[in-house]
Amino acid sequence: VENVQLLDRLSSRKAALGTLYLTATHVIFVENGSETRKETWVLHSQISSIEKQATTASGCPLVIRCKNFQVIQLVIPQERDCHDIYISLIRLARPVKYEELYCFSFNLKLDKEEREQGWKLVDLNEEYNRMGIPNNYWQISDVNRDYGVCDSYPTELYVPKSVTAHIIVGSSKFRSRRRFPALSYYCKCNNASICRSSQPLSGFSARCLEDEQMLQAIRKANPGSDFLYVVDTRPKLNAMANRAAGKGYENEDNYSNIKFQFIGIENIHVMRNSLQKMLEVCDLKSPSMSDFLWGLENSGWLKHIKAIMDAGIFIAKAVAEEGVSVLVHCSDGWDRTAQVCSVASLLLDPYYRTMKGFMVLIEKDWVSFGHKFNHRYGNLDGDPKEISPVIDQFIECVWQLMEQFPCAFEFNERFLIHIQHHVYSCQFGNFLCNSQKERRELKIRERTYSLWAHMWKSRADYLNPLYRSDHSQTQGTMHTQIAPFNFLYKFWSGMYNRFEKGLHPRQSVTDYLMAVKEETQQLEEELEVLQERLANLQKSHLNGNKVKSKQQDQSKQLGLSTSNNSLANTPQEYSNDLKSFPSRSPSQGDEEDSALILTQDNLKSSDLDLSANSDQESGVEDLSCRSSSAGGCLPSEDSGKDSDEAVFLAV
Amino acid sequence: MLRSSQPLTGPNRRRCREDEELLGTVLGQGQQRGFIIDTRSAQAAKQARMSGGGTEPKSSYPQWRRLHRPLERGRPLQESFIKLVEACNDPSITMDRWLSRLESSRWLSHVKAALSTSCLAAQCMDREEGSVLVHGAEGTDTTLLVTALAQLILDPSCRTLGGFQGLLEREWIEAGHPFHLRCARSAYSHARLKQEAPLFLLFLDCVWQLSRQFPFSLEFGERLLLTLFDNAYASAYGTFLCNNEKERCLCKVKESTHSLWAWLNQPGEKKKYLNPLYSPNTLVIWPSVEPQSIQLWQGLFFRWIRTSQYLDEAWAEIQRLAKST
Numbered sequence: 001v002e003n004v005q006l007l008d009r010l011s012s013r014k015a016a017l018g019t020l021y022l023t024a025t026h027v028i029f030v031e032n033g034s035e036t037r038k039e040t041w042v043l044h045s046q047i048s049s050i051e052k053q054a055t056t057a058s059g060c061p062l063v064i065r066c067k068n069f070q071v072i073q074l075v076i077p078q079e080r081d082c083h084d085i086y087i088s089l090i091r092l093a094r095p096v097k098y099e100e101l102y103c104f105s106f107n108l109k110l111d112k113e114e115r116e117q118g119w120k121l122v123d124l125n126e127e128y129n130r131m132g133i134p135n136n137y138w139q140i141s142d143v144n145r146d147y148g149v150c151d152s153y154p155t156e157l158y159v160p161k162s163v164t165a166h167i168i169v170g171s172s173k174f175r176s177r178r179r180f181p182a183l184s185y186y187c188k189c190n191n192a193s194i195c196r197s198s199q200p201l202s203g204f205s206a207r208c209l210e211d212e213q214m215l216q217a218i219r220k221a222n223p224g225s226d227f228l229y230v231v232d233t234r235p236k237l238n239a240m241a242n243r244a245a246g247k248g249y250e251n252e253d254n255y256s257n258i259k260f261q262f263i264g265i266e267n268i269h270v271m272r273n274s275l276q277k278m279l280e281v282c283d284l285k286s287p288s289m290s291d292f293l294w295g296l297e298n299s300g301w302l303k304h305i306k307a308i309m310d311a312g313i314f315i316a317k318a319v320a321e322e323g324v325s326v327l328v329h330c331s332d333g334w335d336r337t338a339q340v341c342s343v344a345s346l347l348l349d350p351y352y353r354t355m356k357g358f359m360v361l362i363e364k365d366w367v368s369f370g371h372k373f374n375h376r377y378g379n380l381d382g383d384p385k386e387i388s389p390v391i392d393q394f395i396e397c398v399w400q401l402m403e404q405f406p407c408a409f410e411f412n413e414r415f416l417i418h419i420q421h422h423v424y425s426c427q428f429g430n431f432l433c434n435s436q437k438e439r440r441e442l443k444i445r446e447r448t449y450s451l452w453a454h455m456w457k458s459r460a461d462y463l464n465p466l467y468r469s470d471h472s473q474t475q476g477t478m479h480t481q482i483a484p485f486n487f488l489y490k491f492w493s494g495m496y497n498r499f500e501k502g503l504h505p506r507q508s509v510t511d512y513l514m515a516v517k518e519e520t521q522q523l524e525e526e527l528e529v530l531q532e533r534l535a536n537l538q539k540s541h542l543n544g545n546k547v548k549s550k551q552q553d554q555s556k557q558l559g560l561s562t563s564n565n566s567l568a569n570t571p572q573e574y575s576n577d578l579k580s581f582p583s584r585s586p587s588q589g590d591e592e593d594s595a596l597i598l599t600q601d602n603l604k605s606s607d608l609d610l611s612a613n614s615d616q617e618s619g620v621e622d623l624s625c626r627s628s629s630a631g632g633c634l635p636s637e638d639s640g641k642d643s644d645e646a647v648f649l650a651v
Numbered sequence: 652m653l654r655s656s657q658p659l660t661g662p663n664r665r666r667c668r669e670d671e672e673l674l675g676t677v678l679g680q681g682q683q684r685g686f687i688i689d690t691r692s693a694q695a696a697k698q699a700r701m702s703g704g705g706t707e708p709k710s711s712y713p714q715w716r717r718l719h720r721p722l723e724r725g726r727p728l729q730e731s732f733i734k735l736v737e738a739c740n741d742p743s744i745t746m747d748r749w750l751s752r753l754e755s756s757r758w759l760s761h762v763k764a765a766l767s768t769s770c771l772a773a774q775c776m777d778r779e780e781g782s783v784l785v786h787g788a789e790g791t792d793t794t795l796l797v798t799a800l801a802q803l804i805l806d807p808s809c810r811t812l813g814g815f816q817g818l819l820e821r822e823w824i825e826a827g828h829p830f831h832l833r834c835a836r837s838a839y840s841h842a843r844l845k846q847e848a849p850l851f852l853l854f855l856d857c858v859w860q861l862s863r864q865f866p867f868s869l870e871f872g873e874r875l876l877l878t879l880f881d882n883a884y885a886s887a888y889g890t891f892l893c894n895n896e897k898e899r900c901l902c903k904v905k906e907s908t909h910s911l912w913a914w915l916n917q918p919g920e921k922k923k924y925l926n927p928l929y930s931p932n933t934l935v936i937w938p939s940v941e942p943q944s945i946q947l948w949q950g951l952f953f954r955w956i957r958t959s960q961y962l963d964e965a966w967a968e969i970q971r972l973a974k975s976t
Binding site: 282286287288289291292293294296297300302303306307404405406407408465466468471472485487488489490491493497502503504505507509512513516517520571572574 | 739749753754757759760767770771774866928937939941942946947949953956957964975
């Protein structure tokens, strides 16, 4: 469709004119006339909602909201076209069959072996070996090899050595969805472990010998402690309500030596609504500080993040400081349980703070343990009540930790943002379906590519320049005594306002420091080469040989000049929102800026893997103004009375 | 950019030829117009006439456009500061109340307003190519906040360590911000002094916001800002003593005290205040004043509440990396 306008989300004056294309996998907007051929690509899988707004004089507005928080505002000239686009997008954004998803047509042009190798990058058996298992206390069990015991669990699980198949099967019958207690993390220094399961089907008084034996075995697998923590991550009220439905939680009287603990994290519906409310705040046009803070608090989002973090901290402390094992569950053991176990693991084990380790962590606690990616993130069209930002919250917990401990993680913020993006993009096969069983049935490994291998190739983009494996922050358990403080939790504008360039610092410290590191490394390598050559020269001089001098290549210009100095940024509209004087003079300066950005930009920092040509991050999009920030603290002027203002503003 | 205090128009709309001539000559060189940024609301400015003050009437200053951008000052600003500090120190606030407590102090709204107004002043000069006159009532508080911030935004030389000191000397100290009255007891004191108000702290907070948004563009770091905050309230040096140059002369400050700058600029000291990421940026730096871009200055408000160990380590690492170039 031609002559479509793409609006700048917050400054309605700035609209780009271009052509809109719909393909089988993307929506593409190509701007007219600009020499740079600016394109905006959006994957159908990313589309969360489409809204057709009332027709205006300029056309029919269409707002596309994405799961990665991008918001595209279009104005289609003809109502008929708008309607067609709307209907098409509704259909395209709600695939019915897996085969419709992008990952099945996305072609990285690797051969079969390379593709397979990519999938093997993360190997969970290796991971458990790294933990020190199997050993005297823990063994691998294949009781679930045909998914006969629990169809949402993987085929290989780790259980205490003393546990028999009979106990596992018995326990699984007493657990919601058959998700019996299994090992998530083992701490070899003190034998404490983190196990996970779903809620017991205890109702008000039911018992199960095998389940009690299972917990006892877990406790005994840690000789250093005489009790076991059982942590229910639900609010007490919810857990009690479950009892009426024949489920519930463990009775301390029935299970020997357990200490039971509720840590109230709300359910998926509360979280879905919380995110919705927060996004509404982000959607506000030039909110006042008041609007923003009230809105953010009202959404409850940061409160939930903190609740998840606190739960992780409790478990990490239990394991590291008390040396006590913990069994974690929620209702079904695939949402809050996953969040809390992975946060705890991250706090405990520095390996998970490396790039590879983090990939392993997600594979372990999210992918293998049957987190319902399809239902939660809407790979296919399904029940909207199943949608919830569960893994998003975990990813945000990691970011919050990164902000508090800048040296502790091998990876940077961009790594997290890209992972979140791909949870929804369905461009790779890692986050499809609801369980390992489903993925194997669909032959995901043979038909799609692994995200991890792909990201690993570009790992230089994802490194944190402040990370040093020998740094004190990266050793051992993270000291999170300071974590309970409320003020430490910040609004993650890098994620929720990701596509609003004007909001973020123009100059990336991470990129600059990475460039510095690279250059230093290159210089050191050159130094080595030169020293070698010198040694050789001295030798051959003695031997009387001629040595050809090689041409040295100059170290590349790495843009160390914080090239961003040339990024002239443009001012926002700082004046009264309704009628402001032009804050951008249509001068040459601005065009130059755009061109500069395109050429010398750290394009590496752009999401090149989003799709072939997406340049969302490439900075071609102009840095221009957003609408006014005048906001609520400035009373609206009564311009009728003040003649100065009226004249001025009419300019 | 010019600064002054309010014109004494009074209830009878007095005029002053000399004042009009002065402003007229400022626009002399073919400029079409100037902007007057009044840091009081239109209402407050009008009311000021009753007590002898007022605004520049359009008829007498035809080439000047007047813009009102009310900025908080005086007692309300001090209350805002006190409320914020109380909130930061209150261990009983749960996460679901924290943000509203933060908001009810309104401190961040004041930061936003100060930055917005300064950006407006800078915009008038840089984009509209007009001269700017800034004043509030007395010209000693919000006026200086705006002119000092605007210069930081516009002028790269103010962003060097030396240039910043010069800016402080010029726009705060010599310009007569009454430090002695304003920076008296700070937030914990029960004595609610009438003249106390944290304008200078608000300025430092805004500078910190700039440093966060433009991490390469200021030659100095947070440590300098914290040191300045400390010294404004209590100092071994004479730099922030008294309320104006006249008092400083009378008290013989220059003869009997040492200058803070002299100490800061010693090579051994100086390096502690430098920003390892600094790279001279000749362009104007336009901050974002969206709420998401304005953050609570944790380094100041949580200075004694939480350990800064991990952030300090990060800075040490940044320093190490930057040095290796």
